[in-house]
Amino acid sequence: MTIVERVKKLAKEHKISLAELERKTKLSNGTIRRWDEKTPGIDKVQKVADYFNVSVDYLLGRTEKENFEPELTEKDERDIQKELQKIIEGLEGKNGYAAFDGQTLDDMDEEDKELLIASLENSLRLAKRISKQKFTPKKYRK
Structure with a gap:
């Protein structure tokens, strides 16, 4: 084309x-x-x-991607996992933050716990991509 x-x-x-x-x-x-x-x-x-x-x-015609879609680096992945771990630790135990309907992470059944953690991880990934897209100057975009 x-x-x-x-x-x-x-x-x-x-x-x-x-x-x-x-x-x-x-x-x-x-x-x-x-x-x-x-x-x-x-x-x-x-x-x-x-x-x-x-x-x-x-x-x-050098790419089929219409828009700049930032790639997450290994460092980004490590940062996401560290942040996710901090959030999980904040939701665990008696002094944990209420995550859902007044329950801490320890009070949830395994399926709900896995879904919440997956949702948090996806949210962190999305936030990282949006941040990279917003703050990467156009001249450095692929």
């Missing part, structure tokens, strides 16, 4: 014509259609990518 085909696909999904896209991104008339014949400048491609909130790599 060429860059023009990808832009047309995105424009169709967002219910916008190429002419309207060019106006909104301050590109001259017919600029996008000429990208089939002439290599576009990166600044122009970046404007279109920013408009659709996709990566330049997606428009160029």
